Every structure is written in structure tokens, then in C-alpha cells.
Amino acid sequence: MRLCFLVEERYRHDGMPREVIRQLSAWGHQVDVVRPGRSLIRMSDAVRAGSHDAWVLKTVSGGPGLTLLEAAAAVGLTTVNDARSIRGVRDKALAAAIGRSRGLPMPPTYAAARPEALEEIPEAEFPLVVKPADGSSGRAVRLVPTPDRLRALRPELAAEGMLIAQPYVPNSGIDLKVYCVGGELYATERGSPLGPDGGTRGRRVPLSAEVAAIAAEVGAVYGLDLYGVDVLLGPDGPVVVDVNDFPSFKEVPDAAARVGRAVLELARGGGGRSRSALVGALTGAEPPVRTPEPPAATSRMTATVSGGR
Incomplete structure (x- = not known):
């Protein structure tokens, strides 16, 4: 089989997916690796129908790889996972809305494009866990104990783009x-x-x-x-x-x-x-x-x- 892996620079040397690519190659499959974050890509050629049996995405949230994967899916190519499904979980605000609507046990979730909007959350909901809606690997996740602390974090949070906030779930750590x-x-x-x-x-x-x-x-x-x-x-x-x-x-x-x-x-x-x-x-x-x-x-x-x- 011929496979295309979309790999962001951040994951270039990671065991996942590097070891998977090595294993597939050892089994005799052809694996092409595209690094969308640093390559000039001619889109019409990259997603040519029939050129690959499947496309696999391993990129950061918000990275350009998802656009390529969606382009491949748009012309009928197989993607792993399904491109629309990936979009549904990469956006944490959207993921929360879908999960809650389908009955998954998820905490109530607030979303805001500007951090000051989060200050409207009732004090009874604190402490909050606040993170970027497109975050990954624990990036910029903050435990915010009080409304005063949330106001103090406003300059830092302003650089994170769309934000979500959820009431903290007491747990063992x-x-x-x-x-x-x-x-x-x-x-x-x-x-x-x-x-x-x-x-x-x-x-x-x-x-x-x-x-x-x-x-x-x-x-x-x-x-x-x-x-x-x-x-x-x-x-x-x-x-x-x-x-x-x-x-x-x-x-x-x-x-x-x-x-x-x-x-x-x-x-x-x-x-x-x-x-x-x-x-x-x-x-x-x-x-x-x-x-x-x-x-x-x-x-x-x-x-x-x-x-x-």
C-alpha cells in the first residue's frame, strides 16, 4: 500500500509516528511523509486522487496539516481519522458541545473569544480550568481558583485566542x-x-x-x-x-x-x-x-x- 503521513515539525523526531512509519516501511509499504509546516505544497498535485491509499495526520492543533487532510477527503481519499471527526475534537469548544449533547459525562464548558468575557462566569463555578480551545499536550492549561485571579491573568490569556473554561473536577491528582x-x-x-x-x-x-x-x-x-x-x-x-x-x-x-x-x-x-x-x-x-x-x-x-x- 502507499500511505501519506502529514507530520508537523514538532513531531518529526517523536516515537509516534516515526516508529509507525518505520514499521510500515519494514512491512514493504510505501510511506510518503509531508511536513506541512515548512514545505511549499502544490495543492492540486498533493491531493491527486488515487495517489495514496490513505492519508494519516499527526500535527499540532491549528497546524496546516488538517487543511491538507480535509482537501484529501474532499476529493474522496481515505483519511485516518476521518477529517471531519478530527475537526470535531481539535476544537475543544465544539468537542464539548458535541459530547454534552450526546450524553457523554463532560463538565459544563464556557467559551469566549476574549478573556474578559470569562469574568461573567458565576463565582460559584470556581475554581475553573482554563485552556485554549485549540490547545494540545497540556499547553497553557491553568487552574484559576478565584475571579480575582482570572482578572489578573487577562493579559496572558489574551494571547491564547479562543478560550474554554470548565469547573474544576475534584480528583486525586x-x-x-x-x-x-x-x-x-x-x-x-x-x-x-x-x-x-x-x-x-x-x-x-x-x-x-x-x-x-x-x-x-x-x-x-x-x-x-x-x-x-x-x-x-x-x-x-x-x-x-x-x-x-x-x-x-x-x-x-x-x-x-x-x-x-x-x-x-x-x-x-x-x-x-x-x-x-x-x-x-x-x-x-x-x-x-x-x-x-x-x-x-x-x-x-x-x-x-x-x-x-
């Missing part, structure tokens, strides 16, 4: 990250970026049936096949606080081979989940993809647990 690859779920935990250590290296942990069902539903709601979900275990149960297309898949065993096989499967099948999944989420229609059952021996979506903590 540990983030649970669930990765979906090849129809399997893997859970890792790591220190929160809001904690004193700013996030610590993760480790594999068992995945409960409740969290596995939520993670599987995330894929169905947004129309994603390769993705990650950030979950906090709050006082009222699990809460989804972020969704990432094509994440790092850290701590997933044999990640390069597993992701490589998943990309090939999606390429051969012309893509994964229905392209109308996101449209259904926006219109309120029932998505055509059935939410997978909680992990069981007969379920395609299986939760993988580690041998111990």
Missing part, C-alpha cells in the same frame, strides 16, 4: 488516559499537568468496565477510530475532560505495530466509522455506529488490563 487502537482499549495513569510535578510518566493500569464503556462511546460519538480519552475519576464518577485524535499511545505495548496494523486495516476498508457520525452528533440524530458493549470476550472493542498495579 491522577489523570487516566485511555487509548483506542485496533478496536482495543488500553489505560494508563499519570500525574496531572495541574499538579506540583506538572505531569509524570505514566504506567499501565487496569481498566474498569465503566470507563471502558465511556471510552468506546467516545469513539462512536465523534466518529474516531484511533484516539485517546482523558478521564478524571471525580466524586460523581468518571468525567471526560479531553479527546485526542492520533495521540502518543504511550505505554501501549508494541504500539508501533498495533497502530500500523490499524492504519492498514482502515486504509483497506476505505476508512473506519461512518462519516455521518459527527453530522448526527451535531443534528441530534442517532449515530449509525452502535456503541460497543462493555469489554467482554465476544466484543470487538476489548479492554486490555495489565497484570497488576
Whole structure:
């Protein structure tokens, strides 16, 4: 097969997707790498129909790679993930609106183009977690304890563009990250970026049936096949606080081979989940993809647990 990976400079030397590209090449597939952040691209040639079996995106939020991926999808090329699904989670304000409307356990979310607008949020909602709507990898995430502190941060926040704010979910300071690859779920935990250590290296942990069902539903709601979900275990149960297309898949065993096989499967099948999944989420229609059952021996979506903590 011939595949095209769109890789931002930030990820040029990262294990993901570099190791996946190496693995696919070792299996005999042709992999072309385009770096949209620094290359002059002749769009008509880049997305020529039939030139690649699938296009795969690994770029920063707001980077030029998504435009290229959407151009490829517009002429009927297979993309991993679906281009519209990626847009639906890259914009965190849009992702929150979709998730809440589809019943995912997500916190109330406020959005504002200017930081002073966030000062209208009732004091009872504090503390808040404030972050850029197009942020990634924990960039510029702030825990804001009081309205006074929010006002003091106005100059810093003004440089971040569109912002979202969510009431802080009390938790143990540990983030649970669930990765979906090849129809399997893997859970890792790591220190929160809001904690004193700013996030610590993760480790594999068992995945409960409740969290596995939520993670599987995330894929169905947004129309994603390769993705990650950030979950906090709050006082009222699990809460989804972020969704990432094509994440790092850290701590997933044999990640390069597993992701490589998943990309090939999606390429051969012309893509994964229905392209109308996101449209259904926006219109309120029932998505055509059935939410997978909680992990069981007969379920395609299986939760993988580690041998111990």
C-alpha cells in the first residue's frame, strides 16, 4: 500500500509516528511523509486522487496539516481519522458541545473569544480550568481558583485566542488516559499537568468496565477510530475532560505495530466509522455506529488490563 503521513515539525523526531512509519516501511509499504509546516505544497498535485491509499495526520492543533487532510477527503481519499471527526475534537469548544449533547459525562464548558468575557462566569463555578480551545499536550492549561485571579491573568490569556473554561473536577491528582487502537482499549495513569510535578510518566493500569464503556462511546460519538480519552475519576464518577485524535499511545505495548496494523486495516476498508457520525452528533440524530458493549470476550472493542498495579 502507499500511505501519506502529514507530520508537523514538532513531531518529526517523536516515537509516534516515526516508529509507525518505520514499521510500515519494514512491512514493504510505501510511506510518503509531508511536513506541512515548512514545505511549499502544490495543492492540486498533493491531493491527486488515487495517489495514496490513505492519508494519516499527526500535527499540532491549528497546524496546516488538517487543511491538507480535509482537501484529501474532499476529493474522496481515505483519511485516518476521518477529517471531519478530527475537526470535531481539535476544537475543544465544539468537542464539548458535541459530547454534552450526546450524553457523554463532560463538565459544563464556557467559551469566549476574549478573556474578559470569562469574568461573567458565576463565582460559584470556581475554581475553573482554563485552556485554549485549540490547545494540545497540556499547553497553557491553568487552574484559576478565584475571579480575582482570572482578572489578573487577562493579559496572558489574551494571547491564547479562543478560550474554554470548565469547573474544576475534584480528583486525586491522577489523570487516566485511555487509548483506542485496533478496536482495543488500553489505560494508563499519570500525574496531572495541574499538579506540583506538572505531569509524570505514566504506567499501565487496569481498566474498569465503566470507563471502558465511556471510552468506546467516545469513539462512536465523534466518529474516531484511533484516539485517546482523558478521564478524571471525580466524586460523581468518571468525567471526560479531553479527546485526542492520533495521540502518543504511550505505554501501549508494541504500539508501533498495533497502530500500523490499524492504519492498514482502515486504509483497506476505505476508512473506519461512518462519516455521518459527527453530522448526527451535531443534528441530534442517532449515530449509525452502535456503541460497543462493555469489554467482554465476544466484543470487538476489548479492554486490555495489565497484570497488576
